Amino acid sequence: MSNSSTEAPDIHGQEADKDGTPPDLPAHNLHAFPEGGTDAWLTVAGASASLFVSFGWINSIGLFQEFFQxxxxxxxxxxEIAWIPSLMLLFMFIGGIFIGKVFDDDGPRYLLAFGTFLHVLGLMLTSVSSQYVQIILCQGVVSALGSSMIMFPAVSCVQTWFREKRGQAMGPVMGSSSLGGIIFPCMVTSLLPQVGFGWTYRICAFLILALCVFANFTIKSRLPPNPTKFQIINYLRPFKEPTFVFVSLGIFFFWWGMFIPMNFIVEAALQRGISVHLSRYLVAILNTTGVLGRAVPVALGDKLGHFNVTIIMAIFTTVLVLALLMPTTGQASILAFTALFGVGSGGVIGLAPVICAHVSPIREIGARIGTAYFFASFAALTGSPIGGQIVVDRKGKYFDTFLFAGVCCAIGTVSFIIARTTHAGFKLGKV
Known part of the structure; x- marks a missing residue:
């Protein structure tokens, strides 16, 4: 069955909007997506820079785990160390439920400016930190909240300009987050022995500042601000829709499992005999293939259906964790897993906000994506510490940790399949 929240068709033959007003000029009409233009593609460019410095920085969590530990x-x-990257994930995602509301009411401008300030400030403070609590607060909280205010408006703005070409537009945006996950680990690995911890972080922060300035001047929402009264029911109402419920559950469980291999791949490789030098580049390898994984499947979703491609990539990722990562011991198999996992997990990461938007009214895109990621943030928070505790209980062995990750990814995959079914029934074809 079809979800009731799916947006109306294009402007041709369109009736008045729900509030009774006639269709507006195409640029501001809720259902007339331009599918291109200077402002639209500048927004894509700015959003790509935003994802590079926000999600791209977070994508380096495996390196943080190994370096701090x-x-x-x-x-x-x-x-205990895993709480640092886990809090980064929590505060980057948990803010979405509030940031989405601000975005829907006032647009992206203030969020982007304040997010830039917090992200850079948090990293600058981390550069002069030496204690666990200091790093938790500066990198795990302040910088991550800034990342959240940069990421969510960027993703939401792009989707106000595109519908039929949404995957094509979101491909480079989500791919840039993997590109950040390549550049930052390489920078950190190269700079640490040369300039030390403090200046390594400061150099990264200066790069982030430059790209954020570009994003602040290019990202623009197609829709004018639309302030509404804050009501908690607005956040609960989407959960009356089975499709949105199962999309949210799919993201929650998949995130619960997916970030464990990302976080522990370096330490697991060291434990299995891979050299320190090669192990530290595994995060960059994962994110190199993640560029392909986040760009190509998202674009293919325009042709094959965003739900269909999400499910395929989720199944692929789950099989990789359970059938390749768990039993693997050799260098070649770990490298193969890392490269393929970047493709599979990247596809799901890139498509998750697209399928959220696909089942959301245009005026609620910010709030709904934020709500789904709000709940997923608790999975991101707890997954890696649970995995770390399993490693401690198993005396340094990672088999059971990756089993937990694989089972969580499998549950998430099933949830995506149920979401597709509630949205479009059992019909084959593009969904």
Whole structure:
């Protein structure tokens, strides 16, 4: 059955909007997506820069886990260290429920400016930190909240300009997050022995500042601000729709499992005999293939159906974790998993906000994406510490940790399949 929240068709033959007003000029009409133009593609460029510095920085979590655990904070357990990247994920995603409301009411401008300030400030403060609590607060909270205010408006703005070409537009945006996950680990790995921890972080922060300035001047929402009264029911109403419920559950469970291999791949490779030098580049390898995974499947979704491609990539990722990562011991198999996992997980990451938007009214895109990611943030928060504690309980072995990750990804995959069914029934074809 079809979801009731799906947007109306294009402007041709369109009736008045729900509030009784006639269709507006095409640029501001809720249902007349330009599918291109200077402002639209500048927004895509700015959003790509935003995802590079926000999600791209977060995509380097595997390097943070290894560096903090082995060098900066060796007295702490893997589970304790895992709270740092997990809090980064939590505060980047949890803010979406509030940021989405601000975006729908006032647009992206103030969010982007304040997010730039917080993200850069958090990293600058981290550069002069040496204690666990200091790093938790500066990198895990302040910088991550800034990332959240940069990421959500960028993703939402792009989707106000495109519908039929939404995957084509979102491909480079989501792909840039993997590009950030390539550049930042390479920068950190190269700079650390040359300039030390403090200046490594400051150099990264200066790069982030430059790209954020570009994003602040190019990102623009197609729709004018539309302030509405805050009502908690607006956040609960989407959960009356089965499709939105199962999309949210799919994101939650998939995130719960997916970030565990991302976070522990470096340490797991070291434990299985891979050299330190090669292990530290695994995060960059994962994100290199993640560029392909986030760009190509999202664009293919325009042709084959966003739900269809999401499910295919989710199944592929789950099989990789359960059938390749769990039993693997050799260097070649770990490298193969890392490269393929970047493609599979990248596809799901890139398509998740697209399918959220696909089942959301245009005026609620910001709030609905934020709501779905709000709940997913708790999965991102707890997944890696749970995985780290399993490693401690199993005396440094990662088999059961990756089993937990694979099972979570499998549950998420089933949830995506149910969401597709509630949205479009059992029909084949583009969904």
């Amino acid at each position: 082995d060098d900066l904070l060796p007295e702490y357990t893997p589970s």
